[in-house]
Amino acid sequence: METADRFKAAVEKRDLGALDDLFTEDVRLYSPVKFTPFEGRVMVLGLFGVLLRTFEGFHYIGRFDGTAETSADGAEAPSEILMFRAEVQGKQIHGIDLLQFDDAGRIKEFTVMVRPQSAVHALGEAVLAGLVADGLVPEQQP
Numbered sequence: 001m002e003t004a005d006r007f008k009a010a011v012e013k014r015d016l017g018a019l020d021d022l023f024t025e026d027v028r029l030y031s032p033v034k035f036t037p038f039e040g041r042v043m044v045l046g047l048f049g050v051l052l053r054t055f056e057g058f059h060y061i062g063r064f065d066g067t068a069e070t071s072a073d074g075a076e077a078p079s080e081i082l083m084f085r086a087e088v089q090g091k092q093i094h095g096i097d098l099l100q101f102d103d104a105g106r107i108k109e110f111t112v113m114v115r116p117q118s119a120v121h122a123l124g125e126a127v128l129a130g131l132v133a134d135g136l137v138p139e140q141q142p
Contacts, residue, residue: 003105004080008060014052019045023107028072030111032095033124037071043136044110050130054123055093058086070100070109077101077108088126091119 003022010018020041028037029044038047061083068079077100086093095114102108114120131137 003101003107004063004065004082004099007099007107008063008082011048011052012059016045016049016052019048021106023110024102027107028109030071030109031127032112032114032120033127046134046136047127047131050127050134050136054088054126054130055086056088058084060084068098068100071111072109088119089122091122093119093123 007019007022010016010022023041023044025041026039027041027044028039029047030037031047038044063080063082065078065080067076069075070077079098079100082097082099084093084095084097086095093114094116095112098109098111098113099107100109100111114123128137128140132139
């Protein structure tokens with residue numbers, strides 16, 4: 001799928017501007033560190049800005065395509081899985097990005113899964129700090 005190729009290239013080049021037209025306006029991103037999804041193009045692009053600064057040595061290592069049921073409406077949608085490797089705060093991460101597309105080929109749902117748990121924890125801390133620093137979420141009080 002052309003969108004997945006464009007997405008992969010933009011992420012690997014750390015080109016946030018190239019991601020803008022790849023997402024639907026109401027895109028939902030399901031994160032391994034937050035129960036509810038990040039919703040809307042503005043928020044998802046803000047999150048990607050943080051992620052592109054947070055991941056070190058990020059690179060895709062493979063891909064699969066097919067169809068899968070979406071979380072939002074339960075409809076079957078064209079989908080691609082992009083497998084990646086990276087490092088966050090000294091922790092090696094193995095992960096996948098599940099991209100699900102609308103009829104126009106834009107990404108309408110995005111699910112990220114990573115392992116191991118120690119990397120998920122490090123990623124969560126780094127992303128939260130970045131979101132707070134960028135004013136996308138309020139600072140959490142103890």
